Amino acid sequence: MTMKIAIIGSGFSGISAAAYTASAGHEVHVFEKNSTMGGRARQFKTSNGYVFDMGPSWYWMPDIFEEFFKDFDTAPDHFYKLVSLDPQFEMVFRDGITAIPEKYDDMRRLFENLEDGAARKLDRFMEEARIKYEIGMREFINKPCLSWTEFLSLKIARNTLKLDLLTNFRNHVRRYFKNPKLITLMEFPVLFLGATPKDIPAMYSLMNYGGYKLGTWYPMGGFYRVCEAMITVAGQQGAHFHVNADVEKIHVVDDRAHAITVNGKTLLFDAVIAGSDYHHTETLLDESYRNYSEDYWQKRIFAPSCLIYYLGFRTRIPNLKHHTLFFENDFDVHADEIYRDKKWPSKPLFYACCPSQTDDEVAPEGHENLFLLMPLASGIEDHEELRATYFTEMISRLEKHTGTSNLAEYIDYKKSYCIKDFIRDYNAYQGNAYGLANTLNQTAVLKPSIKNRKVKNLYYTGQLTVPGPGVPPSIISGKIVAKEINQLKNILV
Structure with missing residues (x-):
């Protein structure tokens, strides 16, 4: 049965879902409230020649991108050129700078110079992380997580202990390293997951493997090139994209979503996928059809929001790398002010991304393109x-x-x-930038469900549901939901 499917939002999860559902033969329409596609990964160009990616800037886990394109008999290099960054990034400490080199052997030497025996420990850490990455990305992360019974397989049971689900990431790192700089370097990647290392399961050392070991890359022309490529693939499957299309209501009849209202016009559909902010999507439904109450959302632990400055300079800036992390201040103090005290930071950490160090396309000749990003609590002034x-x-x-x-x-x-801009542009709950934190109590089945329990043909995708925040998980999220929707034909006939 061919269905007419509405997808709300054109972030990575929405584009991914569009590609996979359209390839199954459905008529697919993607509705984006903003004037350009991409959700948080939008790009904008200035009148004086700068090109700014608005969101993601770290191209990690390249195999996940490759698998998406492989599913449609193509490859990333058919659409954009990837450059491996060397160094992958620099980290600024109070007493100096540490650069993570491109090559793993050089990374081993760096670790050994900072701590005797750390090269061997890094090997052991990365081997464990590799196993977690392979198990997690192949056996766990692709599950719809509608029931714990999905994980009742011999293979998963045999490998569960290897995932370190009950150990926190902070303790895990300290089993291997004592040097404060090495600890910070190893803890940094979990910041993408939206919680402190002491609140993240040790399973997520798979991030260290997906980043440090598989490399830090940059798509020439900016991260939006990835969006454009995926939109092209989805379009080739037959998906239709609509900008300036604000979805105002999801209409339910006989426990099925049968229509949506877009810019005041009601359109009929057989199924709906919401790649929009989960909490906002629920407000498009009558209260009796919502999965979760307002009280539920207030009790969730959200990943941070952030303050971003997009800057163009009419000069080149010396001694600056593509990615630079400013960690001169205490990480735990800043983290507590995000998650516990909920206030603007007293001694902030921040991140600088300067793509014009790598890419001449993003700034006029002799100029510099830079954005500064400081994490902060969501929902504050x-x-x-x-x-x-x-x-x-x-x-x-x-x-x-x-x-x-x-x-x-x-x-x-x-x-x-x-914060105000995240709310205005993305309907982001409390202005969050990265979705829900990947704490143990918000993992797998404990995340907001991809399926509306009261509306048979309404599904959710993106960073507030499984697998979680980040670009690769969002791409996977779209694929998971598409698989569920493609099976709906057996229900709706």
Whole structure:
């Protein structure tokens, strides 16, 4: 049975779901409220020649991207050129700079120089992480997580202990390393999962393997090239994309979603996939059809929001790499102010991404493209005066790191983006940037369900459901939901 399917939102999960459902022969329509596709991964261009990716900037787990394109008999290099970054990134500490090299042998030497015996320990850590990556990405992460019975297989049971689900990531790292810099380097990747290392299962050392061991890459032209490529693939399968299309209501009749209202017009569909913010999607339903109450959402642990500054400089900035992490201050203090105290940070950490160090396409000749990102608690006060205070601090630390002065005088493009903007553009619950934190109590079946329990043909995808936050998990999330929707034909006939 061919169905007419509506997909709300054109982030990575929505595009992925569109490609897989359209390839199954369904008529698929993707509705994006903004003027450009991509959700949080949108891109914008300025009148004076800068090209800014608005969201993701770390291309990790390249095999997940490759598998998506392979499913449609193509490959990433048919659409964009990947460059391996060397160093993968730099981390700025109070007493110096540590760079993570591209090649693993060089990484081993770095670790050994910082701590005797650390090269061998890194080998053991990465071998464990490899096993977790292979088990997790092949056996666990592709499950719809509608029931714990999905995990009752001999293979999964045999490998469960290897995943370290009951050990926290902080203790796991400290089993191997004592040097504070090495501990910070190994804990950093779980920041993408939206919680502190002490609240993340040790299973997620698979992130270290998917990043450090498989490499940090950059798609020339910007991360939006990946969006464009996936949209092209979905279009080749027959999916239709609509921008400036705000979905205002999901209509339910006889426990089935039979229509959506878009920009005031009601359109009939056989099934709906919501790649929009989960909490917001539920507000499009009458209250009796929602999976979760407002109280439920208030008790969830959300990943951070962030303050971002998109900056163009009419000069090149020396001594700056593509990715730079400013960790001169105490990580735990900043983390507590995100998750426990819920306030603007007193001694923030932040991240600088300068793609023009790698890519001439993203800035005019002789200019620099840079964005600064500072994680902060979701749901807190946000106004321009606060933003400006932290901008001054970040620029000051950037100047110190690069040996420059008066950088602000060279800015010829500046745009801030924070909590209010995430709410306005993405209907993000409390202005979160990265979805739900991947804590043990918010993993697998304990995440918000991909299936509406009261509406037979309404499904959810994206960073607030399985598998979790991040670009590769979002791509997988779209595939999981598409598989479930493609089986609906047996129910709806």
